[in-house]
Amino acid sequence: MSNSVEQQKRKVFDLKTIEVENVSRIFRISSEKEILALDDVSLHVKEGEVFGLLGPNGAGKTTLIKILATLLLPSKGRAFVAGHDVVKEPAKVRRVINLVSGGETPGYGSITTRENLWFFSQLYGLPKGESMKRIAKLSEDLALQEYLNTRTHKLSTGYRQRLNLARGLINDPKVLFLDEPTLGLDVITAKRIREIVRNRVKNGSGNSILITTHYMVEADQICDRIAIIDRGRMIALGTPAELKKMVSKQTIVSIETQPIDGGMDFMSSIAGVNGYSQTDEPSTGRIKLKVVLNEEGALQNVIHAVSARGRIFEIAKSEPTLEDVYIALVGKGFE
Amino acid sequence: MHEFQVNVRAAIARARVRIKGTIQDPAWMIAEMIIPMFSIGGFILLYRALGAPASYSGFVIVGGTMIAFWTNVLWGMAAQFYWEKEVGNLEIYFVAPISRMAILLGMALGSIVTMVLRVFGIVLFGILLFNVSLNIVDPIAVAIIFTLTLASLYSLGMVFSSLYLLWGREAWKLNELLVEPIYFLSGFFFQIRGNVVVPLVLQFASSLIPMTFGLDGLRKVLILGQGLQSVLLEVSVLIAFSIALFVAAHYVLGYMENLAKKEGRLTLRWQ
Numbered sequence A: 001m002s003n004s005v006e007q008q009k010r011k012v013f014d015l016k017t018i019e020v021e022n023v024s025r026i027f028r029i030s031s032e033k034e035i036l037a038l039d040d041v042s043l044h045v046k047e048g049e050v051f052g053l054l055g056p057n058g059a060g061k062t063t064l065i066k067i068l069a070t071l072l073l074p075s076k077g078r079a080f081v082a083g084h085d086v087v088k089e090p091a092k093v094r095r096v097i098n099l100v101s102g103g104e105t106p107g108y109g110s111i112t113t114r115e116n117l118w119f120f121s122q123l124y125g126l127p128k129g130e131s132m133k134r135i136a137k138l139s140e141d142l143a144l145q146e147y148l149n150t151r152t153h154k155l156s157t158g159y160r161q162r163l164n165l166a167r168g169l170i171n172d173p174k175v176l177f178l179d180e181p182t183l184g185l186d187v188i189t190a191k192r193i194r195e196i197v198r199n200r201v202k203n204g205s206g207n208s209i210l211i212t213t214h215y216m217v218e219a220d221q222i223c224d225r226i227a228i229i230d231r232g233r234m235i236a237l238g239t240p241a242e243l244k245k246m247v248s249k250q251t252i253v254s255i256e257t258q259p260i261d262g263g264m265d266f267m268s269s270i271a272g273v274n275g276y277s278q279t280d281e282p283s284t285g286r287i288k289l290k291v292v293l294n295e296e297g298a299l300q301n302v303i304h305a306v307s308a309r310g311r312i313f314e315i316a317k318s319e320p321t322l323e324d325v326y327i328a329l330v331g332k333g334f335e
Numbered sequence B: 001m002h003e004f005q006v007n008v009r010a011a012i013a014r015a016r017v018r019i020k021g022t023i024q025d026p027a028w029m030i031a032e033m034i035i036p037m038f039s040i041g042g043f044i045l046l047y048r049a050l051g052a053p054a055s056y057s058g059f060v061i062v063g064g065t066m067i068a069f070w071t072n073v074l075w076g077m078a079a080q081f082y083w084e085k086e087v088g089n090l091e092i093y094f095v096a097p098i099s100r101m102a103i104l105l106g107m108a109l110g111s112i113v114t115m116v117l118r119v120f121g122i123v124l125f126g127i128l129l130f131n132v133s134l135n136i137v138d139p140i141a142v143a144i145i146f147t148l149t150l151a152s153l154y155s156l157g158m159v160f161s162s163l164y165l166l167w168g169r170e171a172w173k174l175n176e177l178l179v180e181p182i183y184f185l186s187g188f189f190f191q192i193r194g195n196v197v198v199p200l201v202l203q204f205a206s207s208l209i210p211m212t213f214g215l216d217g218l219r220k221v222l223i224l225g226q227g228l229q230s231v232l233l234e235v236s237v238l239i240a241f242s243i244a245l246f247v248a249a250h251y252v253l254g255y256m257e258n259l260a261k262k263e264g265r266l267t268l269r270w271q
């Protein structure tokens, strides 16, 4: 009896592979200037979960990942990975993690892909047989086989990034940190990486992944839960569906217009407008506006205000996306 | 025990990567053996023109090979972590469950192996080209002095490497500053320590550098035909330097890592 209660408790406890408690991080730039990169963030990641940190550039995503990966100390708060304090027991944390930073291509250019992977495996003390087995498996998963005997300075950036991902998986980490892993990658490689991410947490592997991205669609596709971060603060947390539900009472419209002189600042002052974002469409020279409205009635005001300043080509209502959640929360888009 | 094994594997792997990376370029290896011949040859001819004793030519060969080691310590060891940071390797070392000393040690071992190959070439070329003769009576003494000189030099390299963890370009400048004065002070081409014409201050400064004792010792056992008995001072000083510098590297590295984690300077890019 008591045993099973114990077990159940253990299970609940074990479920959390990452715990972040009121973590803040300040960077001192000069004697006068400080940046609050993380502001009292609390969250946890469960076993078997792909957890996304979504936010614009400079939001604090990388800072949080670095703290969890024992590369940076928090200024305040505590964090645990696999039950170990990242500040007090970094060595224990390092045994169960790995980190892949998108855009980075570590390794040594004068040796081959296989030699690099073998080298990385030795940082985890893998015996030769095990190491070779994993290199074979990973190079198959990432379509690196034909380049195994190529010196890596001859590889294209895309393949060097694949190699970097293979490195991140070489120790089969229980907790994997992926910092913008698809940054600047071609669509095929990016898709492959997303598949690998989903496969790692499948059916009771006990693995979990913390991934940062500023691609909304990517976060929506692969994350079980998402924390939206803005200027160091966590402003929303939930499954993609839960997050989108936050804006289900609101109306989302896309408007295509000509570029408008004097910018879009007038939008914020229109009654009923919760937020908006704009993207240039270089192919047509037009501008795409995404507007989140508190009530459908406000659409009238928006159309009126926009058409007074420039020509409208198209208006459409759209289904809520994570981008709209962000716009609704912050009042503007990512860029 | 397991942890120790992981660290040994990592160190060996790091050494192997360095060795492979270097010997894959045989042309460059040969070039690096020949280039020192110019300054070595210059000094030998100068000494001969001045009618210096024949043993001086041997000193120059010893000095020339040690210059190669010193250059390697500065650019291949000291600047190494800085360079690793540039290419994004530092991050992967620091998230791995290994001692950072294992990486430094591997780097040093790899360097030593490739450098010993090079130095062998330099000595061979020097002997053949300039008809310099060595006078070795105690090969064991040679091995001991040589090993200890390298141990102390590369321990010093490990200290520098740790210091450079936080410095970027400043490290470069310091490296450049350290080249010439060390050549002079440690007495690559002539002895400073115990030399009557050299001011005492300089003699004292020169004895703070492990290389000085290494060079003195090597001259005695390689050229002057002396045995272990006559280099006991050099041996003990080199042992002390090696241990002290290795321990210092360990602490400096730990201290610098912590500082870097506090200040957010372990990686270059952060966006």
Ligand SMILES: Nc1ncnc2c1ncn2[C@@H]1O[C@H](COP(=O)(O)OP(=O)(O)O)[C@@H](O)[C@H]1O
Binding pocket: A027, A028, A029, A035, A036, A037, A055, A056, A057, A058, A059, A060, A061, A062, A063, A064, B263, B264, B265, B270, B271
């Ligand atoms: N090492 C650092 N030193 C100084 N400022 C930093 C450092 N790392 C990050 N920052 C600053 O902290 C903020 C958050 O950065 P970051 O966590 O990299 O954001 P994100 O990954 O979400 O783009 C930014 O303003 C950034 O400039």
Ligand SMILES: [Mg+2]
Binding pocket: A058, A061, A062, A063, A179, A180, B270, B271
């Ligand atoms: Mg980032």
